[in-house]
Amino acid sequence: MAEWFTELAATFDEVWRELAQGIEDRHAPARHPAVATVGRDGGGEVRTVVLRGADRAAGRVEFHTDVAAAKVAEIRAAPRVALLIWNARDRLQIRLRATAEVHTGAAVAAIWAELSEAERANYGGAPAPGTPVTAPEDHAAASDPRRFAVVGCALDEIETLHLGPDRHRRARFTADARWRGTWLAP
Numbered sequence: 776m777a778e779w780f781t782e783l784a785a786t787f788d789e790v791w792r793e794l795a796q797g798i799e800d801r802h803a804p805a806r807h808p809a810v811a812t813v814g815r816d817g818g819g820e821v822r823t824v825v826l827r828g829a830d831r832a833a834g835r836v837e838f839h840t841d842v843a844a845a846k847v848a849e850i851r852a853a854p855r856v857a858l859l860i861w862n863a864r865d866r867l868q869i870r871l872r873a874t875a876e877v878h879t880g881a882a883v884a885a886i887w888a889e890l891s892e893a894e895r896a897n898y899g900g901a902p903a904p905g906t907p908v909t910a911p912e913d914h915a916a917a918s919d920p921r922r923f924a925v926v927g928c929a930l931d932e933i934e935t936l937h938l939g940p941d942r943h944r945r946a947r948f949t950a951d952a953r954w955r956g957t958w959l960a961p
């Protein structure tokens with residue numbers, strides 16, 4: 776049987792397998808994508824998050840954040856985002872381009888209800904994320920549902936780069952083409 780990375784459809788399947796694994800397995804590479812936004816000064820911003828949702832049928836991924844985090848203001852001002860995953864074992868880079876939307880309040884109450892106390896304590900601390908403090912101890916964690924946000928990323932493009940034993944293979948899949956892929960020069 777041909778290796779998955781030699782076929783477009785199998786490569787696309789592999790992307791969604793990796794994303795699904797990121798939700799289930801805290802050690803999977805897709806557990807911790809880097810999420811890039813446009814900063815308020817127009818420069819790029821990038822940080823690690825925990826992947827919390829991946830829905831192939833909807834073409835959507837999700838992560839959780841603090842409403843007071845800089846990334847929320849950035850996304851509200853400029854909703855185009857990119858996510859990056861590198862699976863060293865499978866030699867596969869996955870790049871996602873998306874339009875993000877910040878959901879808060881009643882819309883995410885059911886998700887909040889399912890979080891552990893430890894998880895909730897990430898949302899609501901004072902002072903707000905990024906505020907200068909004299910010492911790390913000057914920050915107190917707290918749990919405030921009004922500070923909890925789910926960021927949904929509606930994907931429009933998925934790009935892969937596989938570093939194969941024989942050659943590198945790069946592919947692009949777009950929502951516009953109903954996720955039909957095309958090979959690109961690596």
Ligand SMILES: Cc1cc2nc3c(=O)[nH]c(=O)nc-3n(C[C@H](O)[C@H](O)[C@H](O)COP(=O)(O)O)c2cc1C
Binds near residue numbers: 807820822823846
């Ligand atoms: C392994 C790891 C996982 C993280 N997961 C999240 C997350 O799910 N959501 C989040 O908002 N920040 C998460 N962070 C913290 C962010 O990387 C970042 O430092 C913080 O959210 C502030 O980013 P901002 O100022 O760009 O909003 C994580 C950091 C690490 C190292």
